Amino acid sequence: MAYNGPTHRRQGIYWHGHWTPIEYPLLSSNYSYKVRDFVVEATLTETYQAQTNVERNVSYLFEIPPEASVTGFSAQIGDTRIEAIVDEKEEANAKYEEAKAAGVQAWKLDKVQEEVFEISLGNIAPNSSIMTRVTYAHLISSDTIEDSVRLTIPCGLAPHAGRPGPATYPTAPTGTAAVTITVGIHVNSTRILGLNCLSHQATINYGFSDNSFKSLSPAEMNKKFKDWKAYVEFKSKEFLRGNFVLVWAVQSMDAGRCVFEPLHPPIDGQAETTAFALTLVSNVMLDPEEHEYIFLVDRSGSMSGSRLQMAKDVVEMMLANLPTKKRSSFNIYGFNTAAKSILPNGRSVGYDKKNVFAAINRLNTWDAWGGTDINSALTTVFNQRDAAKPRCSVVVITDGLDWGVTAAMQTIQKHATAAAEQGKLLRVFVMGLGDDVSRGMCEALVRSGSGATAYISDSWMQDSDHCELKAWTMINSINRAPIRVRFIGWGMTPAESPPQASGKNMASRPRPDQSQLGPAAKGDNVPPPEAIQQAPLPGTMFWAVRSHWYAIIDGTYNTPKVKIEYEIPGGIINTIEIRHGDNSPGRLVHSLAARALIQVLEDKAISITNAGQKYENEAEIVRLGKTYSLASTQTSFVATMAGVGTQAKITSNAPPGGRTRLSSVPQGDTASDLNFVHAQFSVTAQMKLEMTMRNQVFRGESLLPLPPSPPLKITPLEMPRIGAMSLSLPLNDASSSDADSIASNDGEDDLSDLIAAQDATTGAFDPAVVERIVFRGIAGGIPAVAAAISALEVRDDDDDDVKRQVWAAICVIAFFERRHAEDSGEWFVANFKAEKFVMTSLRFGLGLDEGRAGEVFAEALDEAGGFMVGVV
Template sequence: MVCHCGLVTGKNEPVPLKSIEVEVKVNDHVATVSSTLQYENKEEQPLEAIFVFPLPAEAAVCHFSAKIGETEVVAHVKEKKQAREEYDDALSSGQQAFLLEESEQSSDVFQLNVGSLPPGESASIRLEYVTELAVQADDGLRICLPAVLNPRYEPQGVNSGGGGSAQVTSVPASAVPYNLSVKAHVSSPRPISKVESNCPLDPLNYLNPEQTQATISLAAGHKFDRDVELLVYYKDAHQPTPVVESGQASAKPGSLMGDTVVMLSLYPEFPTSVMSSMTSSGEFIFLVDRSGSMSCPMHRGEGAQERIGSARDTLLLLLKSLPMGCYFNIFGFGSNYESFFPKSVEYSQQTMDDALNKVQTMGADMGGTEILEPLKHIYSQSCIPNQPRQLFLFTDGEVGNTKQVLDLVKKNAKSHRCFSFGIGEGASSALISGVAKEGGGHSQFITGTDRMQPKVMQSLRFALQPAVVDIAVDWKVPKGVSVTPLSQPISVLFQGQRSLIYAQLTGESSKQTEGSVTVKYSLAKQPVKNQLCFSLKPAEDTGLTVHRLGARTLIRSLEVEERGGGSEKKATELKDRVVNLSVQSGVSSVFTAFIAVHKGSGEAVKGPMLRRNVPTPRIGGGGGGGGSMRMGRSCRLMKKSTKMYHAAPMAKMRLCAAPMIMCHSAFPGGRTGTENQLGTCKRSLSRDLCEPSSVYCDAGTHSIKHGFEMADNFEMAENTITVPELTRDPLFQLISLQKASGSWVLETALVLVLGKTLEEVDKTKPEQVDQEVWATVLALIWLHGFKIKDQDEWQLLAIKAVAWIQAQNVPFVPECVAAGNALLGCKVQKETLGL
């Protein structure tokens, strides 16, 4: 199909889209989303409208209807070619027709054809889908209502087939001529802790004393500069949950829709003895988008960091957190690609330093978004024996060959795990979620004011978990009941991460009313099993949500199998099976479409119908700066002009003759605004004369956004030293000083972060303790004392530090910890440090 974005006309004449109303019903970890779009044709001729829009890749579109005037037409699912022919025939005979179909290149893009909208008439289009809710790093359940359809970067020389690429017609977000309203109803067996969003919300309204039901609405005045995200938090979110749903009364017994379907939400719990030690092996490959759009800000708020800058910070954390003995490499990609090393190298102080030097020079300077070619190169390299390959993909883009990328990842899934990260608004959920699913890994989306680092570090913790092998699922159901799995066999398990299983239950039992499922696997050569019991009695008021999600799961796996090659006969059989299942369940697929025909006046339309375009908001992000993309400038238009401050590599700083005091309150603070470097500024460093009681603090007025300004022409007092440049965040300064082994060296840059002088630190060191051990203990105390809220980011490198200390066989650890607490003003226990 030819993809344009919005209601399209060759003359770019607008059709007023009056409003979009969205109703969300969240039931535990599943959501049903109904969208109603109101249009009005003020033209003098009939109108054919083409509307292209994004949906979550995991969504199962299950209802589509249109109401023109007082007449409502409900669409049905048919084979795509047949549906298109019916649509064309209806239009040529003067009938009104509606066609909804999924893109053949990406499962998260849909096209709606409305033909024809009579002059003076209004149209109300209703679309409904169900979707699973992804679990975030902080255990929130993410609901994304895509409002942004970025252009899909079309790699040069790639034949997009029938799918085409989405050509975005855009206007500034403030000029979007329609409004959006969102209302959500949340219900769960467990209390609802809170609901958050990247957009302003009205207050949460609980509907019962148990706080298991609540409503919330999007505040008026949405600016259309981002997708709408809701994050729902439950108490005891990691409880396994079964949902049993009865079949459709009108469906044939023995069919998917006629039988009972069960959905099991499992949270595997690994033995503590196994999880206490992370694996020290692996080949870690970081594939980082360096297309032009990575120069866009992470969000539109004050002080937003560029995406490529956040990626550099994240790579710093990753490199510092890798275990000794593993292998790694870093690739940057755009219109082409390049790697830091010809092949993966062993992790050491030298290779880490080499990589960090190159990370500092990484820019958003490589053009478009060609993901397929670097993946082919990576997969062409032989795996290192006994070093399981772990691939981390970072991108803000969308590509026109999404399914080719997914097929390549699936083909190589047995040799690696893939963790993916979608950066910014409009990142393709089909691409990000798809590569993680096919690669047996985990996906994360970083939008709004989200920080990339905690989400990435959660995935690294997953990657460092011992590999789960020999996974088997055993069902136990009463005699007379049979089980047909709808999900693909479980291929990967992570500690605390949810796994969903769908199955069709055929038959009945007159006696037993309970069943169970047991997941068995081997972990670090230890047999483990987790069991969940469930009642066969169907839940009430679930509609057909579970059936449709189960059908969608099976449809997706059959589509992938059909693309996987094989005989023409097999491909035809798989396609026919998808079409039959899609028609039976009323759930969309790549081979089917929703079609509705309403008999109007019966008079054939004379001449071509008008086509009209509803523009989408212009925002940053998208596929990069090359190929067929027409973006890039919008990013630069949005970025505010901010003065850049840089320190010389070794800036000179005047010290007072009297001891200088670093205020402890400077360090635990946040990272935004003018207090995000070392704390609240009480005076500028630059050229101010120090008094005996002066306090060393942040040069806030000189380091607002991108660095710490320390002029190299300070007046020189009797004590002068040179210190390294401070980064904008003391946490990252501390992390950057850690050695690959996990230790810290006692140096000026470290004590500067700690807020002390070298003299103070050296004077309080226990005599029997080595300086490197002392520095490492101080760094650990500082992290636990002042940065405990950021523990998700530094936890792995702290584990390395503890392991290094323990390897030194130091007999005076308690004395070290006590002295460190006294020096830094903390009360961190030795056990808290892991020592």
């Protein structure tokens, strides 16, 4: 949501009283993307300032890729930070409204449309800063060019016709770094080719997937350079006016690929499942046959100028190169609030040079005006098409600013199904124009119509070669066969393996009886899912180019291959096998699979009229959303200061590592911090850490008893995470002097040994001990110092030792959180001391200010957390 365009954009935070963007300017937007092969993990962090003396309820919209799963949401307002939980939408609204009515601060995130979400902030304190962090994940899109991929980072929200609401105005000032975008790319041991930013002048660096190269000499860079890594960085003093778009090619990217993931950490009450993500690309060409080609060109007011001209050029280019088959025909429609054929009698005409020449001449007289109604336009086209033709391809060319997607999807599904019942093939393709094109709309239309999408950015509108390239990719998509998948064997034997269980989802599950439809929260009253939950279901067609298939399976792993049985036009049945790829325990692939299951249910919802079936469908969405912490049409993220969510209190001068945990750990004064620094670094310079400083470090910082049960939830560190885990504080009365007794609690030997090895004075850990305990059995031992730390400038030789010690402590913190979350009572004091050591070292040992130290800490901890998946 970082770009400021025309004054009609909905941008910034809005006061509910009058829905006006007053006194809440956006200060900065930070996009951090990590791409592993074709899996994307992203974090969007935005900071606002409440420049008002009045407490208010405010909201704002933001945009993510339409296929993405929102997996985490946190907000920090003033000195309060909270990690939200996922609840059924009505329950979340009730908790949010109850907190607001009681004058309690509250946070809520709702899904508005496929790619648009709304964050509501209740009872925002006057003159406070507002920082929101949203994490999301998705599989990367195809660019419809062979072995090419396209990454679009939505940096704003375009105006959408049909969306109720007030006119809006830019509210964000410019700054030294209004927008920061970083993208780290790591593909599976093959070369990255032709990496380009289509939208902005970004810095592109090959050989590294982070900024660690900045601190290396040319010789060191050459030694560590990897062909399969790249890093993109972009900073802007002003907010952007369009999406940020990257494209690159990878050899054999279009080959079938499958990653799988054992669930970790386990979810209470859930089976120990394995999730799969499979990508398939159709390389089968359709045999020539009579074909009706229909172009549906958006000529609404937003298409004026270069966009309408590009649309005309695309039509002309495609009509010059489509496959020729006797008795094939074509038609061209223009639409705004209604659609009308360009041809004299409104009907398709023979596809020959004479008719094409006449149609293009008429097309070039068009101008743009009016609103947009895509559903009305599609209805007209389908009703007037030549139903006698065995194939019909509708090519929609639009800037994608219509919110009437649901009705359009219903229309496409209705007509495509009717055509299939008659043995005919009706498909929909979309060419999206402009930086602010609604990819959610475009992808939804082709998902319903078994087609494909292609996009042209504003910066390429004048490039005729680019126009020709996109026209050809669309033609190739039309020519590719929509292969039908009959069966997928995922390489696992499902628990209790019911026959034909694969992909049935709810089909064989008993429906809840009336007693189950009572006051229980929706989603808590549905039967357990099938052993195999798959999306899409078998029997579904490939998209024209790249398709993604997912499964969550409760069962036993038996083979490292996935077997796909598919059918091509003509009834020919083939089988292919694809070996499983990455195997990293976690929650990411589960989140993607659950999002795909939800998408199937949400698409299904548009055609359900029976109240019972509607309830059952919504309940299943809620179950998936709550289980895997996903926002959806039926679930929302919510948190309140009244105890909903995971809360942390941050004192005004305390860094993330030294925060007050709901007032249970009062912070030390400045004098104690300086005593800590003086002792630590005067001795570190001589590589000695023998001073006794417990009273200095923790003077006035004894751990106070926590409030009575239920135990409070905390998030020890402010960091981006997917599927953020909650940790419970111990309920015993403990102080800093109890560290030894707490460390001796029962637990695994590695945890006890690690806590015992912590320096009681400084909170540091010997890197050799960390390597022996935390990274035992891992090739290479302790990883190289995180890029965020190693890139820091050194002032003397001892700083390198400080960096290694800081990195060792951060690895231990990640080890506590990721591998021993259930033992937080055992490591809480050790973790607190380690955080204190890290933040004090960064601030006073390496000379960082408080804000920068917190950023380095969070970035390094995120990197350390990634290594924990291999720790046993």
